[in-house]
Amino acid sequence: MSAESIKITLPDGTVKEFAKGSSAMDVALSISEGLARNVLAAEINGEVRDANRPIESDSDVKLLTWNNDEGKATFWHSSAHLMAEALEAIYPGIKFGIGPSIENGFYYDVDFGEDQEFDHSHLEKIEAKMLELARQKNEYKRSEVSKADAIAYFKKKDDEYKLDLLEGLEDGSITFYQQGNFTDLCRGPHIPNTGFIKAAKVLSIAGAYWRGDENNKQLTRLYGITFPKQKELTEYLHMLEEAKKRDHRKLGQELELFTFSQKVGLGLPLWLPKGAKLRERLETFMRKAQVKAGYDPVVTPHIGSKNLYVTSGHYEKYGADSFQPIKTPNEGEEFLLKPMNCPHHCEIYKSKPRSYKELPVRLAEFGTVYRYEQSGELHGLTRVRGFTQDDAHIFCTEDQVKEEFIKVIDLVLYVFESLGFENFTAQISLRDPENKQKYIGSDEAWHKAESAIIEAAAEKNLNTVTELGEAAFYGPKLDFMVKDALGRKWQLGTIQVDYNLPERFELEYTGSDNQKHRPVMIHRAPFGSLERFVAVLIEHCAGEFPLWLTPDQVAILPISEKYADYAQELYNRLQSEDITGFVDHRDEKIGRKIRDAEVKKIPLMLIVGEKERDNNEVAVRRHGQGDVGTMSIESFIDYFAKEKAKSLNIQ
Secondary structure (H helix, E strand, O other): OOOOEEEEEOOOOOEEEEEOOOEHHHHHHHHOHHHHHHOOEEEEOOEEEOOOOEOOOOEEEEEEOOOOHHHHHHHHHHHHHHHHHHHHHHOOOOEEOOOOEEOOEEEEEEEOOOOOOOOHHHHHHHHHHHHHHHOOOOEOEEEEOOHHHHHHHHHHHOOHHHHHHHHOOOOOOOEEEEEOOEEEEOOOOOOOEHHHOOEEEEEEEEEEEHHHOOOOOEEEEEEEEEEOOHHHHHHHHHHHHHHHHHOHHHHHHHOOOEEOOOOOOOOOOEEOHHHHHHHHHHHHHHHHHHHHOOOEEOOOOOEEEHHHHHHHOHHHHHHHHOOOOEEOOOOOOEEEEOOOOHHHHHHHHOOOOOEOOOOOEEEEEEEEEEOOOOHHHOEOOOEOOEEEEEEEEEEEOHHHHHHHHHHHHHHHHHHHHHOOOOOEEEEEEEOOOOOHHHOOOOHHHHHHHHHHHHHHHHHOOOOEEEEEOOOEOOEOEEEEEEEOOOOOEEEEEEEEEEOOHHHHOOOOEEOOOOOEEOOEEEEEEOOOOHHHHHHHHHHHHOOOOOOOOOOOOEEEEEOOHHHHHHHHHHHHHHHHOOOOEEEOOOOOOHHHHHHHHHHOOOOEEEEEOHHHHHHOEEEEEEOOOEEEEEEEHHHHHHHHHHHHHHHOOOO
8 A cells, every 4th residue: 555545444343445635425426425424524543534635544434424423513503603693683783602503403602792682582583594605515625723813813803602602722722614704613513515405494592601601691591403304303392392292391280290389499399299109110110120129218318417528529519509508406417418328328237247148139219308409400300409319328348239130121121121111222331541540549449340341232232332531430331321202212211230338438248258248339210219210101102191100090980960969989999909090070061071081191991871870881981092891890990900901111
């Protein structure tokens, strides 16, 4: 191979030879013109770059399209620049903060200045301008700029936010990107040209303090999304409308599951009777599964001595930004609201001498914990200040780690399958190798823990992604990212390996060699938190819970008052069979009672009148399906048992 040639290795292992200075777009063209037309960017040796940047040495190359997350991110970041160009054309003198891509779309923080008014009525105008500019197919041109020239450019433009960003950048690392009449300070990467953007929507506007500091000026944050096809935007907007209907805050209120009270405090949910039933059923379901899997239940206090969390390391990491210590009348005595259950469980493990023959020790608790969240971060049940974890900690030997980890994965999969979560990805969260000071524990311990997780996930054939820098400060973890019925991703269950807390709490067991050894600790919570899990479940099933889980499984609807006694007798009988619900004794016509039960999403309606009373029967209706037929009470109980078993989603 000549010195002017380079070798390009593709993801399938194919090696191709190109002239030095060729681009990823050249690589794409060598495969097919059709592929090249769809390439948005490229991953060169693990770094996402512009598809037209020269490649100067042998490299691993992955071509990125709309079908890759990295491709979408590049598309949306480029769209943020397009929106900025549109804004500058409509509002001369506007100033720009930052405009990153986010999970769905992008935003740009802007300062319209004192003289320009902006409101929601302007959004369509911005969208139209974006598409007008997109049709020009302007290239995104990258240029390296000296710090002095960059400062001079933004001083002339009078953009103090870009000047503020430049202060933290080193000379030689600064790049500009230009498309059309707009130039921005940006690292990139970007798509080849604006022509890829065929559909645009400015979704919402919000306030955002510059650099997230409330002491700074509040800017206007414009959220947007774009697509390479109009059809995809139409589908996305339909999904958003559907999401509004499924919003757990709305449905939680309508179905009388939970509420919030300013007097009780922000982020502290109050579970109403029906919501409490739902929680109880989830807890019972998990308790049974845990007992079967060899866990022992424990109960710990809602507070703990401050020293407990100093020992665990939680106070050092979170103390300043959390609920402040509770002082007692005793001088120097301080307690903290429990932010984690793990230190308490360490002390339970430590309460007596342990032998290798006892291990693994599995301790489980539905423990309520408290963490301070800023009021702006709170959101229904998904982000609260008090929540209950289906928490458990396994104390085992190093040789048992992988086996125990696999058993926990099995438990998580059982939970997901039972509740109809079929689409999920397991995220392997490792520490950031470039920033090890963020974590506690030795390199050796981290290596062992990370290897155990990777091997266990591989053995269970999980669909995984690996994220560097996403580990907990005390150990790596496996987070389960679940997709709901609308395709949205939620982080639910988590499993974490921890070599560090046993060290901090000086946990021991006597080994077969009669010497003292440290156990390894595994943290796990298949639900994550009950609050978040219920929120996701509500939105996943649109409030139509599986029969086994729903708080009111039946509504007994007497046609008139004459059949109230029979309805009550029926209710009592069903209660004795652990079938829950209510009798609608209102003086309303039966049609109204049925409609109201449908709105409340009651799975089964039992209509009783003269014929049903005389024959000891019930007329059965199914929510959303209509009449099932008339059957005896015994037949209905059998029918219910079969439908309940079916609703567990496991045959």
